[in-house]
Amino acid sequence: MSAPVPPWQHRAERRREPKQPLNVDSIVVAAMDLLDGEGLDAVSMRRVAQKLGTGAASLYAHVRNKDGLHALVLDAVIGEVAVPEPEPDRWQEQIKDFAREQLRVFAGHPGIAQVVLRNPAPTGPHALRVTEALLGLLRGAGLPEQVVAWALDLISLYVTAVAMERSAFFGRPEADMAERMAQVGQYFAQLPEQSFPHILAMRVALMEGDADERFEFGLQVLVQGLASFRE
Amino acid sequence: MSAPVPPWQHRAERRREPKQPLNVDSIVVAAMDLLDGEGLDAVSMRRVAQKLGTGAASLYAHVRNKDGLHALVLDAVIGEVAVPEPEPDRWQEQIKDFAREQLRVFAGHPGIAQVVLRNPAPTGPHALRVTEALLGLLRGAGLPEQVVAWALDLISLYVTAVAMERSAFFGRPEADMAERMAQVGQYFAQLPEQSFPHILAMRVALMEGDADERFEFGLQVLVQGLASFRE
DNA sequence: ACCTGAACACCGTTCAAGT
DNA sequence: ACCTGAACACCGTTCAAGT
Numbered sequence: 355m356s357a358p359v360p361p362w363q364h365r366a367e368r369r370r371e372p373k374q375p376l377n378v379d380s381i382v383v384a385a386m387d388l389l390d391g392e393g394l395d396a397v398s399m400r401r402v403a404q405k406l407g408t409g410a411a412s413l414y415a416h417v418r419n420k421d422g423l424h425a426l427v428l429d430a431v432i433g434e435v436a437v438p439e440p441e442p443d444r445w446q447e448q449i450k451d452f453a454r455e456q457l458r459v460f461a462g463h464p465g466i467a468q469v470v471l472r473n474p475a476p477t478g479p480h481a482l483r484v485t486e487a488l489l490g491l492l493r494g495a496g497l498p499e500q501v502v503a504w505a506l507d508l509i510s511l512y513v514t515a516v517a518m519e520r521s522a523f524f525g526r527p528e529a530d531m532a533e534r535m536a537q538v539g540q541y542f543a544q545l546p547e548q549s550f551p552h553i554l555a556m557r558v559a560l561m562e563g564d565a566d567e568r569f570e571f572g573l574q575v576l577v578q579g580l581a582s583f584r585e
Numbered sequence: 586m587s588a589p590v591p592p593w594q595h596r597a598e599r600r601r602e603p604k605q606p607l608n609v610d611s612i613v614v615a616a617m618d619l620l621d622g623e624g625l626d627a628v629s630m631r632r633v634a635q636k637l638g639t640g641a642a643s644l645y646a647h648v649r650n651k652d653g654l655h656a657l658v659l660d661a662v663i664g665e666v667a668v669p670e671p672e673p674d675r676w677q678e679q680i681k682d683f684a685r686e687q688l689r690v691f692a693g694h695p696g697i698a699q700v701v702l703r704n705p706a707p708t709g710p711h712a713l714r715v716t717e718a719l720l721g722l723l724r725g726a727g728l729p730e731q732v733v734a735w736a737l738d739l740i741s742l743y744v745t746a747v748a749m750e751r752s753a754f755f756g757r758p759e760a761d762m763a764e765r766m767a768q769v770g771q772y773f774a775q776l777p778e779q780s781f782p783h784i785l786a787m788r789v790a791l792m793e794g795d796a797d798e799r800f801e802f803g804l805q806v807l808v809q810g811l812a813s814f815r816e
Numbered sequence: 817a818c819c820t821g822a823a824c825a826c827c828g829t830t831c832a833a834g835t
Numbered sequence: 836a837c838c839t840g841a842a843c844a845c846c847g848t849t850c851a852a853g854t
Binding site for chain 1: 702703704705706708713716717720721724730731732733734735736737738739742743745746747749750753765766769772776780781782783784787790791793794799802803805806807808809810811813814
Binding site: 375376408409411412415416 | 817818819820821822
């Protein structure tokens, strides 16, 4: 028979938090907290473990490795993407809406786009749901089958790349996008005209438009380009 | 007067290499060697310094930090991109050729595309040369000025994103792209038909085409989409 | 089966000290 | 001005040992 544990020791053992046992869900939640607050670089095995009151080694019983954890976080993020019911008459606008929605969600989790670009063709449950929905939109648009299949990847790639560009400025309030572009504008203005006539002539147009306008332009090019494949 | 250095000590001091003094060029060359052989992740301050027979701290007299070094390497890579003389009659084909050339160069330096996505709008001397040339192509195409300006970014973004996707498979001979796609195909085939009718119906088309065919499809969508803006 | 601390082999960057 | 070693504060992953 062992002596009962005195209460001050009891409390010392669980002083941090209720310390429920580890599981995949709590790991993903902790990882998403770090992602949203500090960006993808903060989602390290050690930081996530620290947030859960344990050591990095403990996570390996629940996730294969850091890439596996990032893939789980990515699917959780994709779970936030709302998908529409197809209305074939307005397929162009629906594709744009879908792309805007996906960009909005990705932009809310800075750096997550990088996981997509490093792990092409995600196959988590939520990614499948979104793929199915986007295929539904494209198949109602009167496009050849092969165009539908490749357009799926092309649209995702465009949205993902834009999302990654945007999160490049995360956590740098001083050197934010507007200021950076102003600096580039100054720089262009003082280039030698003989070597860079086009850049100098286009100097104003090159700086025109905020991030959203540029994204919209790309969407317009995409859907117009796709429409040229209609049968 | 000090005694002359005995020859065995003299040799001991410079036993590794001729050990010419550090400078930016030799640092960039060493970094590119690592990049080409092992990918961007190998281009660390410590590995580059090791290749030059010194310590990481010594590099900071010549480059601001790791991001600065990566930016210098990026511009050196862009220096390999050949640019054409504009022939306005075949602007669509010239834009495609330019994109193919840029992808070819980026693919030869695995991971470099990531530097572009993290540092939008590169302004190194070679980047300027390429920008000037691409603007020349686009301005001869009869597109509105604002379309030319935004198309410049859009084309670069597409090529960069594809390059990054491709280098995701660098150094993994086993899980190479073809095998990965075959696995995805198997996975799609066993999905429940009620939940994923579009994916199942499109299963063959989704797997069709190699990386180059998909890139060409995207180029076609881009130039067709741009052409819809002609005045 | 799950959890842990310690260890291993890495990082980027700073700094005082040397030349 | 340039170079250096050591230090600091981080990494991912493995492993023997615990429960």
